[in-house]
Amino acid sequence: MRKLSAFVLIAAFSSTGLSMAQPARNYDDKGAPPFKVLKEGENPPLDANDNFVIGPKYVAAPERKPVEGVPQGKVTQFEFDSKETKLFNPGIARKVFGTVDPKNPKTLIVETHTIDYKRRVGVYVPAQYKEGTEAPFMVVHDGPGAAGGYKTILDNLIAQKRIPPIVLISLSNGGGDAQGHERGKEYDNMNGDFATYIEDEVLPRVEKNCKVKLTKDPEGRAAMGSSSGGSAALIMAWFRNDLYHRVLTTSGTFVNQAWPFDSKYPDGAWGFHETLIPKEPKKPIRIFISVGDKDLLNPNVMRDNMHDWVEANHRMAKVLKDKGYEYQYLFCRNSGHGIGNAQNQFLPHAFEWVWKGYGAKEGK
Template identity: 30%
Template sequence: MTAEVPFRPLPLDVPVSYAHGPDSVRRPEVPPGSTVEFQWRESAVYPGTSRKFWVHVPAGYDPAHPRPANLMVFLDGWWYLDPAGEVRGGIVLDNLVHAGDIPMTVGVFVDPGVFEGSARPKNRNVEYDAFDERLVTFLTTEIVPRVAARYRIADDPERWGICGGSAGGDGAFTAAWLRPDRFRRVICYLASFVQMPGGNPYPALIPVTERKPLRIFMQAGHRDLNWDQPTRNWLAENLRTAAALAEAGYDFRLVLGDGAHSPNHGGVLLPDALRWVWRPDGD
């Protein structure tokens, strides 16, 4: 079956903004889920940092249900949870679970760490851009166990996902790449591969590495940072990574838009991205 897309004139000189669909707004017939805020100041992986994280559980969650909930971790937590923001992760989870479009999924929205009182408090790029296991170790040993102590989460890595954008896109991709025994579903928006220390490793690494059991949804923007420049080109590095995944035979999808370096397009796509990463095998 072919989906017919209505014609719209294409703006030639300015980035576009995408309109949110019905899955990204509160619906009167959908009961809202519950959100609990946590503070974490005791990190062994990132000592001296503090951060907040939120756990969002759609209505209808039943700890006695024979099938434990899926897990989706969102980096840059509040940006992705904020109901007035571009992504609206909690609202989307509520709508999709209520409709039966995705399994019961617990969303864990984790902020990057900060050094309180420091002249340079933000630890975001250190955590998200690094090509090492610190971030995924932090998530799997410090954050997820606290969530699993309160909610019944599946242990199957096929049912663990991670989502991030910009530097968070680097973090999400790298967490799954290095630890596919934990995370196998990835949503990666406008990844800032160009600012990884040493540069983007993936276009060279993917073709020479045995294919990993990952399902990866990527979004890139035609007007992303330095999109028309010969160096530090956000668009080009996303396209190179996507091409390497496609040529290596990954379960992979790329959506290219005309937006700039903004969470708008990725946020609009979140419902379809979640449906796609959680779709049954073989579909």
């Protein structure tokens, strides 16, 4: 009983977005992929597809500071009710974390109830956008604050022509976290439903409210997120590769949190590196992944050996390299879940890396 209570306590911390002290892992631990260790404040080369170590000290990226004379993008926010949508209506929530299914240790028994929720959306439109033209864009999960929070970075990168003049669309989740909550249903399940929801329910509202036209070209569409938002970004590109080709993740939850259980994908997002990427044909996905040396390790009751965020991202790097994907992987020392201190240094680089090559064939 004492052990179960401790596990439940860890789960409670995880589901509220907090984390207990996690063990620090070393970049040269057994089972880790080979890394190149960078100097303090250094980011990887833009033309590299490989694994890199940064930290333990970080230098704030200069692109985070406003520069006089740089054209200023515009940020708009709006919201809509789940009752106004066809998909993900109504939402779900749980009162307690749930218990391990005695017939299947890979999933939980969770009691849920339906909820109504508001979807908040923040949109950054660059000053360089020309009305009536199709804009490349990036969807960011767990918003809407990223639209304003990344504004200075985007203003600077676009002005320096290091990324195209992208529209950034940051949308909130439906509430809660992990199994039995709306956020978990949207982000962790292995299907294209949430990408379809964004296509049908979010993007038309963005175009109407912000007076922009968004590209249909998957090469001009990116998805970004942290934690389960990171797994959601890859899930969108994997299952709706007709819509998205570019992915940026931090502390990606490439672990087993899908719920309810789907026998076609019994390992949830852990299946990406276990079976899907190694065994399925290579997809046109360009992906940036990153993790902290103190990232999450088994923060729930399941103990299914599929809840180690560091191992999951290590495994992702290995299979992406073996399969010949365009990828870059950062292992961030002295950094926990979400790797905020490391992002302070590398995020502008990550934006530039993810968008590298866009429009090259068309001469855009």
